[in-house]
Amino acid sequence: MAMTSESRKTKTCIVVADGARARVFMDFGADDGLHPVLLDEMEGDRRPSREIGSDRPGRTFESADTARHSYAPRVDWHTFEKHLFARRVVEAIKRTEARHGIDGLILVAPPKALGELRAALPEALHRRLKAEVHKDLTGLSEHDLMARLTELAAKGSTTP
Helix, strand or coil: CCCCCCCCCCCEEEEEECCCEEEEEEECCCCCCEEECCCCCEECCCCCHHHHCCCCCCEEECCCCCCEEECCCCCCHHHHHHHHHHHHHHHHHHHHHHHHCCCEEEEECCHHHHHHHHHHCCHHHHCCEEEEECCCCCCCCHHHHHHHHHHHHHHCCCCC
8 A cells, every 4th residue: 555645644753952961752643642762861971072072282482482381272172072072963963864764853952052953963964954942942841842742743833
């Protein structure tokens, strides 16, 4: 029996993230709620820059005399870790897409984290982006988060 486009359920991947935590859910469109894709939430490095780049900066001699100076670090390690974390989250989305196939993608994150996620998305997933919610919902309990996400998935809008 051939499946028509009306009888096919829309599969939506919902990602709730900030710069260092993320949870990935699937809505299979069968009115049975959201299903967590990952057993645990993803966590990134939350240490401040001074602890991440703990090596002392390199030193150099002044060209005019014998004075020595240290080099200032060119990388804010905390920001760099958030960038890497966004890439890990996108890899999890790609694995979810490969395993389940997704028709739509909803990203829920604060503005800076949302920008990092959007920048890391490949074009194929970017085209499936249905909504972006500019909120940090990572601190909600699982019960409250599921209620908010179920409401969001039903609305399909950009505000929770």
